[in-house]
Amino acid sequence: MSTAITMQGWHLIDNEDYEPVSEGSRTIQRTWEKQRNYLSNSASDWLPTIEGALRSITNECCKADWDCEGAIPVSGRTIDLAARIAASLFNRLPKGTPVPDLIPETDGEIGISWSIDATRMFSLSVGEHGKINFAGQFGNDGGIHGWQPIDATSRSALEESLGDIVQYVSRLYAPAAVRRTG
Amino acid sequence: MRLLPSDVQADELLSSFVFRPDQVVKRTNSIHHSRLMPRRRDKKPKGRLETSVCRSQNLTEAQIWEICSLFFDKHAPKPAIGRGVGPAKAVFAVGLNIEADGKPYPEHANIIG
Numbered sequence: 001m002s003t004a005i006t007m008q009g010w011h012l013i014d015n016e017d018y019e020p021v022s023e024g025s026r027t028i029q030r031t032w033e034k035q036r037n038y039l040s041n042s043a044s045d046w047l048p049t050i051e052g053a054l055r056s057i058t059n060e061c062c063k064a065d066w067d068c069e070g071a072i073p074v075s076g077r078t079i080d081l082a083a084r085i086a087a088s089l090f091n092r093l094p095k096g097t098p099v100p101d102l103i104p105e106t107d108g109e110i111g112i113s114w115s116i117d118a119t120r121m122f123s124l125s126v127g128e129h130g131k132i133n134f135a136g137q138f139g140n141d142g143g144i145h146g147w148q149p150i151d152a153t154s155r156s157a158l159e160e161s162l163g164d165i166v167q168y169v170s171r172l173y174a175p176a177a178v179r180r181t182g
Numbered sequence: 183m184r185l186l187p188s189d190v191q192a193d194e195l196l197s198s199f200v201f202r203p204d205q206v207v208k209r210t211n212s213i214h215h216s217r218l219m220p221r222r223r224d225k226k227p228k229g230r231l232e233t234s235v236c237r238s239q240n241l242t243e244a245q246i247w248e249i250c251s252l253f254f255d256k257h258a259p260k261p262a263i264g265r266g267v268g269p270a271k272a273v274f275a276v277g278l279n280i281e282a283d284g285k286p287y288p289e290h291a292n293i294i295g
Contacts (some may be wrong), residue, residue, distance in 0.1 A: 010198075010268030011212050053204060060202075060259070067201075068257045070221055095254070103204045103214050106221040115210045123215070 012013055046099045050086045053102035054079055061104040072108035075128060078129050081152060082110040082126045088159045092166045109133075114172055124165060136168050144168065186237055190280040192271040197238040197246060199254045199262040206264065213266030216268055220278065220295030231295030237282065240268065241289065253287055 060066060063072040082102065089100075089112075103111040105125060112121035122136035130152070135145035148164060151157040190196075198217055200206060205217045220231035238246050246265065255261045263267055270280055282291040 010218070010266045010272060012206055012264050013197075013267055014199075014264045056204065068259060095210075101204060101207060101214070101240065103216055104202070105216045111214065111216050113207075113214070115212075115291055118211055118212065144194045145233065 015143055046086070046090050049099045050083065050102065057102065057104045057110065066104070067106060069106065071104075071106040074104050074108050074110060077128050078108065078110055078126060081128075082112065082166065083128055084152060084155075084158060085132075085150070085162065086112060088155065088162055089166065089169065092159055092162065092171055094173070097169065114169060120172060122168050132165065134165065135169065136172065138171060141171075186240070186283060186284075186289065187281065190237065190270045190282050190293045192269065193273060194237060194270045194272055195239045195267055196235040196280075196291070197265040197267050198233075198235050199250050199258075199265045199280075201254075201260045201262050203263065213264075217266060218273070218293060220293055232281075232292040235280070235291050235293055236265075236287075237289040239289050249287055249289065253290070288294070 007094060057074055058076075058079055061071070062076070064073050065071060066073065086100070086102070090097075096112065100112045100114050103113065105111050107125040107127070109125045111123055111125050113121065115121040119137055119139045122134070124134040125133050131147050131149045133147045135143070137143040149161070151161045198213060200213050200217055205214050206212075207214055218233060218235075220233045222229060222231055236246065236249055241249070250262050250265070273280055278295045280291050281294050284290060
């Protein structure tokens with residue numbers, strides 16, 4: 001079990017020599033480049049990215065020690081649950097909510113996360129244990145972290161048990177009120 | 183020989199190498215927090231939660247990527263595509279600790295859970 005945490009102040013420095021090698025990596029790279037700066041609006045916008053990410057995780061993270069640092073394998077059950085949760089969240093989130101990043105975690109879970117900037121992000125972790133660990137930062141409005149059980153026995157039960165998560169993600173992308181000028 | 187204080191300082195910059203594109207959050211140009219989460223080790227001290235970082239504060243880019251080639255790329259499934267860089271205080275701020283062990287290279291340290 002992992003608790004989603006956020007660490008502010010870490011940024012990326014590219015390795016200029018890197019080129020994606022596997023087809024999965026290339027697909028994710030292309031999709032990210034396309035989606036980097038726009039909000040998607042329809043079901044067809046989420047699905048290719050989610051499917052591509054889960055395919056990559058299936059191919060590259062299903063064996064023990066997949067990171068050569070002792071990572072626990074991501075099981076088919078966890079991948080299936082992550083796909084169902086992503087689909088349920090898409091159904092319940094307001095249209096225009098961007099596609100989340102899906103990340104394999106070294107404890108065998110899959111992270112689903114949305115990031116706007118260094119102070120506004122929400123992340124949840126899905127594993128085989130039937131609960132979700134989550135953490136979010138909402139800029140000057142503070143943050144939240146915790147865990148909750150999920151009911152994956154049916155699509156409707158799953159969607160219902162994700163109600164709080166939907167509210168947190170929606171809060172991240174809540175439209176800001178802008179005073180009319182002129 | 184490169185000299186470093188034995189204790190990691192709060193303002194010291196650390197690097198974490200990443201080899202998977204999904205460990206990078208493009209929107210914020212940062213690495214995903216899960217890359218820095220300590221994982222349970224099966225070597226001595228067995229069961230401790232830790233993850234490797236490089237104390238990159240006083241290193242040149244060339245030195246950092248040389249360390250990456252020698253000590254990360256050889257063990258990772260793929261060569262590193264980049265590194266996350268951040269201050270040690272970001273680690274301390276979430277209640278984790280850092281232990282500088284200097285092995286297998288002088289700037290090696292572990293984030294301890």
